[in-house]
Amino acid sequence: MPLLEVIDLWKSYPTGAGGRLQVLQGLELTVEPGEVVAIVGESGTGKSTLLHLLGALDRPDRGEVRYEGRNIFELDDEALATFRNRTIGFVFQFHHLLPEFTALENVAMPALIQGRTLREARPRALELLKLLGLADRADHRPSMLSGGEQQRVAVARALMNRPAVVLADEPTGNLDVRTAETLHHEILRLSREVGQTFVIATHNLALAALADRVLRLEQGRLVPESIPS
Numbered sequence: 001m002p003l004l005e006v007i008d009l010w011k012s013y014p015t016g017a018g019g020r021l022q023v024l025q026g027l028e029l030t031v032e033p034g035e036v037v038a039i040v041g042e043s044g045t046g047k048s049t050l051l052h053l054l055g056a057l058d059r060p061d062r063g064e065v066r067y068e069g070r071n072i073f074e075l076d077d078e079a080l081a082t083f084r085n086r087t088i089g090f091v092f093q094f095h096h097l098l099p100e101f102t103a104l105e106n107v108a109m110p111a112l113i114q115g116r117t118l119r120e121a122r123p124r125a126l127e128l129l130k131l132l133g134l135a136d137r138a139d140h141r142p143s144m145l146s147g148g149e150q151q152r153v154a155v156a157r158a159l160m161n162r163p164a165v166v167l168a169d170e171p172t173g174n175l176d177v178r179t180a181e182t183l184h185h186e187i188l189r190l191s192r193e194v195g196q197t198f199v200i201a202t203h204n205l206a207l208a209a210l211a212d213r214v215l216r217l218e219q220g221r222l223v224p225e226s227i228p229s
């Protein structure tokens with residue numbers, strides 16, 4: 001069974017003029033466990049909209065998003081919040097780290113939200129910081145970290161609860177080329193080492209080229225794309 005299956009997904013937004021902007025139009029997608037799927041497409045085609053729906057941060061006009069066969073939009077709000085915290089890891093362009101907490105506490109946050117103590121969460125959070133080359137930054141607050149380090153903390157945080165899938169929206173968009181490249185390879189290494197599934201929306205063709213599969217969002221649907229390497 002695929003890990004993730006999107007069936008006939010439609011999403012529109014109201015426009016100022018009283019009409020509706022049709023963004024996703026019968027979109028279909030299947031993602032197998034351990035796959036890294038990159039989604040490219042021009043600005044405004046709906047990549048963020050799609051990731052929000054895949055992460056149950058928003059609801060579609062119609063259609064299904066199934067994780068291991070279960071349509072998440074059939075869950076009530078409480079079950080959906082639990083599902084989101086357990087099953088999905090999010091990485092956004094601007095990492096949204098909490099400034100008053102250390103790197104370690106930020107990484108541990110998804111476990112703390114689930115009711116675990118920092119003491120319980122600490123070993124896993126440290127292991128993830130180590131995996132991302134940040135073991136010696138555990139006690140630093142975000143303001144004491146570089147942009148690339150902050151983004152790596154955000155990746156570590158996304159992995160904290162061993163999510164079934166990490167949804168990354170332009171994860172290296174705010175980084176310089178070299179830092180971005182390092183992070184691209186780290187994401188790929190993680191996917192290989194721990195079999196982590198990623199769905200990554202990006203304009204960065206170097207990142208997309210590393211994915212197992214590249215899809216282009218065009219006129220509300222996904223079409224296969226080949227990126228010259």
Ligand SMILES: Nc1ncnc2c1ncn2[C@@H]1O[C@H](COP(=O)(O)OP(=O)(O)OP(=O)(O)O)[C@@H](O)[C@H]1O
Nearest residue numbers: 013014021023041042043044045046047048049050
């Ligand atoms: N909450 C909203 N209300 C109204 N329109 C919206 C809303 N969110 C997004 N849109 C519109 O929907 C379209 C798709 O937006 P989206 O952010 O998903 O595109 P994107 O492909 O991620 O773009 P980018 O590559 O620039 O980040 C855009 O035209 C945007 O203006």
